[in-house]
Amino acid sequence: MFGRPVLQARVQGEAAGVPGQHVFGVYQIPAEDTERAVSEALATGYRLLDTAAAYGNEEAVGRAVKSSGIPREDLFVTTKLWVQDAPAQDNTRRAFETSLTKLGLDHLDLYLVHQPFGDVYGQWRAMETLNSEGLTKAIGVANFHPDRLLDLIINNEITPQVNQIETHPFFQRADFRDLMREHGVQIQSWGGFAEGKNDLFTHPLRAGTGEQHGKSVAQVVLRWLTQRGVVAIPKSVRAERMTENIDVFDFELTDEQMAQIATLDTGSSLFFDHHDPEMVTWLAGRRLDS
Numbered sequence: 001m002f003g004r005p006v007l008q009a010r011v012q013g014e015a016a017g018v019p020g021q022h023v024f025g026v027y028q029i030p031a032e033d034t035e036r037a038v039s040e041a042l043a044t045g046y047r048l049l050d051t052a053a054a055y056g057n058e059e060a061v062g063r064a065v066k067s068s069g070i071p072r073e074d075l076f077v078t079t080k081l082w083v084q085d086a087p088a089q090d091n092t093r094r095a096f097e098t099s100l101t102k103l104g105l106d107h108l109d110l111y112l113v114h115q116p117f118g119d120v121y122g123q124w125r126a127m128e129t130l131n132s133e134g135l136t137k138a139i140g141v142a143n144f145h146p147d148r149l150l151d152l153i154i155n156n157e158i159t160p161q162v163n164q165i166e167t168h169p170f171f172q173r174a175d176f177r178d179l180m181r182e183h184g185v186q187i188q189s190w191g192g193f194a195e196g197k198n199d200l201f202t203h204p205l206r207a208g209t210g211e212q213h214g215k216s217v218a219q220v221v222l223r224w225l226t227q228r229g230v231v232a233i234p235k236s237v238r239a240e241r242m243t244e245n246i247d248v249f250d251f252e253l254t255d256e257q258m259a260q261i262a263t264l265d266t267g268s269s270l271f272f273d274h275h276d277p278e279m280v281t282w283l284a285g286r287r288l289d290s
Helices: 004-012 031-044 058-068 088-103 120-132 146-154 174-182 194-202 204-213 217-227 239-246 255-262 277-285
Strands: 023-025 048-050 076-081 110-113 139-142 162-166 186-190
Touching (some): 031 239, 058 076, 076 088, 088 120, 110 120, 110 162, 120 139, 120 146, 146 174, 174 186, 194 217, 204 217, 217 239
Parallel strands (some): 048 076, 110 139
16 A cells, blocks of 8 residues: 555655656646646656546546556556545445546545435445455545544544645644644645635745746745645646646745745635535535436
């Protein structure tokens, strides 16, 4: 079984002979554009891919992987389980098999519980079984707050190896990052660019930092995430942006620059709150077409 150590090595370049990488994400990329985008990402040098059943583009990711000709052992593929109807354990396996078929793969490298709702324990027990069978090399979660994550860790056999959560300069999750590190959970960032909110790409602080290093604001943000031990998942449909986003392993932000970016933290989500009753009702009640 592998997961957090291998993922860290792949993205931070800690493994001998393996250049640093980010995970290439396909959230909000339409299915009709996904195959091209993933093919271009793989040609650029990305080897870690992140999709989800809820994104509706697993088949396109699978086609790009197949046509790339890249050996399977050189790729790290993640997808995510949406909230399942009861019985959750049976339906989790069904959902996993559906995702695996759409991706055209015989195993996953990482399988995540996408939302902390429904019969999470039933879903997790099914995922532990999939992991023990070697069908997914690692399992983890997404969007779990500290209380939900610790509850899952304490009451189950396998600790989630990843928690993918909203993390960006305006919502830095420093205390939670430290808690996850204490329990051996790798933090991954979704929304690393905050979708450009709060004038991220024109903010004078990061723009000035970028000028000092000859890098763009996006590259500064990705470097900031990397230096904090956070796995980034940049997304783009433009080849030049893909190249730019992966070119952040040849410079380092100073302690002062890291401290300046730390002052931007608002401590609040810029998107949605998983504790909000209306959001919980919507997410927990949504079902995917099979």
